[in-house]
Amino acid sequence: MMTSRKSVINIGLLGLGTVGTGVMQILAKNRADIAAKTGSELKITKALVRDPSKTRPHLDPAVELTTDASSVLTDPAIDIIVEVMGGIEPARQYIATALEHGKHVVTANKDLMALCGYELFSAAQEHNKNIYYEASVGGGIPLIRPIKHCLAANRIRSIMGIINGTTNYILTQMTAAKKDFQDALAEAQAKGFAEADPKNDLEGRDAAYKLAILASLAFQSVVNVDDIATESIVEMSVRDIMYADELGFVIKLLAIGEETQEGLKLRVHPTLVPKDHPLASVHNEFNALFLVGDAVGELMFFGRGAGSLPTASAVVADVIEAVHNIHHGIENHAIEMTFAAKPVVPMSRSRSKFYVRLKAKDQPGVFGSVATVFGDAQVSLDMILQTRRDVNLAEIVLVTHEVVEHNFYQALERIKQLDSIRNISNVIRVLERG
Numbered sequence: 001m002m003t004s005r006k007s008v009i010n011i012g013l014l015g016l017g018t019v020g021t022g023v024m025q026i027l028a029k030n031r032a033d034i035a036a037k038t039g040s041e042l043k044i045t046k047a048l049v050r051d052p053s054k055t056r057p058h059l060d061p062a063v064e065l066t067t068d069a070s071s072v073l074t075d076p077a078i079d080i081i082v083e084v085m086g087g088i089e090p091a092r093q094y095i096a097t098a099l100e101h102g103k104h105v106v107t108a109n110k111d112l113m114a115l116c117g118y119e120l121f122s123a124a125q126e127h128n129k130n131i132y133y134e135a136s137v138g139g140g141i142p143l144i145r146p147i148k149h150c151l152a153a154n155r156i157r158s159i160m161g162i163i164n165g166t167t168n169y170i171l172t173q174m175t176a177a178k179k180d181f182q183d184a185l186a187e188a189q190a191k192g193f194a195e196a197d198p199k200n201d202l203e204g205r206d207a208a209y210k211l212a213i214l215a216s217l218a219f220q221s222v223v224n225v226d227d228i229a230t231e232s233i234v235e236m237s238v239r240d241i242m243y244a245d246e247l248g249f250v251i252k253l254l255a256i257g258e259e260t261q262e263g264l265k266l267r268v269h270p271t272l273v274p275k276d277h278p279l280a281s282v283h284n285e286f287n288a289l290f291l292v293g294d295a296v297g298e299l300m301f302f303g304r305g306a307g308s309l310p311t312a313s314a315v316v317a318d319v320i321e322a323v324h325n326i327h328h329g330i331e332n333h334a335i336e337m338t339f340a341a342k343p344v345v346p347m348s349r350s351r352s353k354f355y356v357r358l359k360a361k362d363q364p365g366v367f368g369s370v371a372t373v374f375g376d377a378q379v380s381l382d383m384i385l386q387t388r389r390d391v392n393l394a395e396i397v398l399v400t401h402e403v404v405e406h407n408f409y410q411a412l413e414r415i416k417q418l419d420s421i422r423n424i425s426n427v428i429r430v431l432e433r434g
Contacts, residue, residue, distance in 0.1 A: 012072040013047040015085030022312025108135035115211035128331035130317035140310025141303040152292030156218040161289035166201035204230035204268035215257040231269035263343030348406040353430035377411035
């Protein structure tokens with residue numbers, strides 16, 4: 001039933017950093033257009049900040065700055081709380097308090113939604129309010145809403161994407177400019193594409209949080225982020241990138257989710273991606289999600305995965321949806337509360353192709369002994385390179401056919417024990433062509 005429209009919708013902002021400032025800029029710049037779309041004027045009335053005396057060039061003087069969270073969360077005049085402060089605590093408690101006081105909540109907090117989403121959706125359901133979280137994954141790229149609504153008629157078979165701009169920038173620079181890992185990382189930090197402490201990005205944890213959110217929606221399942229296998233890009237070298245290029249691949253950090261008869265397969269790891277795959281051409285800080293639905297087929301979403309205005313764009317879009325729901329009396333329709341946990345297939349039982357780079361003594365019979373060990377473990381070889389040599393050492397690069405991971409790693413342990421093998425330099429999974 002249509003309710004009376006509120007001429008003014010008041011917003012409380014938790015955090016006025018990069019994204020919060022972007023939200024304020026968009027609401028000011030596009031005020032007239034947004035009012036026409038919603039039928040209401042959207043006003044930020046209060047903002048929670050650490051330091052109210054800090055100079056803020058884009059600050060609307062009508063916004064009250066405060067260090068008192070309760071004055072924002074419990075203000076009866078505020079309709080929507082926008083949380084862009086990040087972190088788990090106190091953001092979790094702030095959102096819970098906002099819901100208790102009858103506020104709709106918009107958040108850009110991927111860590112919080114990945115780790116505490118079910119708890120917060122439960123609180124939202126209890127208080128007949130909604131949580132909107134489009135900006136938590138993919139910055140300005142629409143991902144949450146398309147999966148929840150536009151693709152609702154589909155059974156999603158798989159999702160696969162580049163959903164961390166830091167690692168993609170680093171790997172792009174290593175590929176295009178042949179920079180070593182540390183130099184590419186330093187450049188990413190200097191340009192603002194990497195944090196001072198980039199550990200979560202480099203080790204795949206950031207992408208795992210995002211994958212947990214996307215996989216929950218795609219496969220209608222409660223996904224525990226700790227069930228997602230993750231691997232770092234720290235061991236990637238220009239040498240690996242050059243070999244990958246020679247074999248017809250580029251290296252990307254991929255987040256992959258699949259639903260199979262056995263259960264969900266969820267992982268984040270560096271991957272050799274065929275050059276003709278759409279994800280191979282996603283460069284620098286850009287993100288992309290490649291999705292396969294049973295009805296729609298293949299889709300790819302592409303754009304800037306972070307940044308002040310792209311992320312703020314998604315936040316404001318959620319605010320606009322919340323306003324429409326307020327006007328139409330729609331209080332809670334979170335499909336997430338219908339999800340149940342599904343089994344997750346251990347990585348040891350998954351199947352993949354593998355790239356292996358190893359160093360061995362430069363003598364006859366070395367490759368034969370390696371091939372024998374692989375053959376005994378039912379690991380067949382697809383591609384072989386032996387082109388670069390150090391003193392008395394041969395470097396061998398192998399790409400296997402698809403194999404059960406347990407069998408592959410058992411064989412690799414036996415190969416490490418061969419007298420002729422100096423070391424296993426790197427192992428990377430390979431995305432199947434076509």
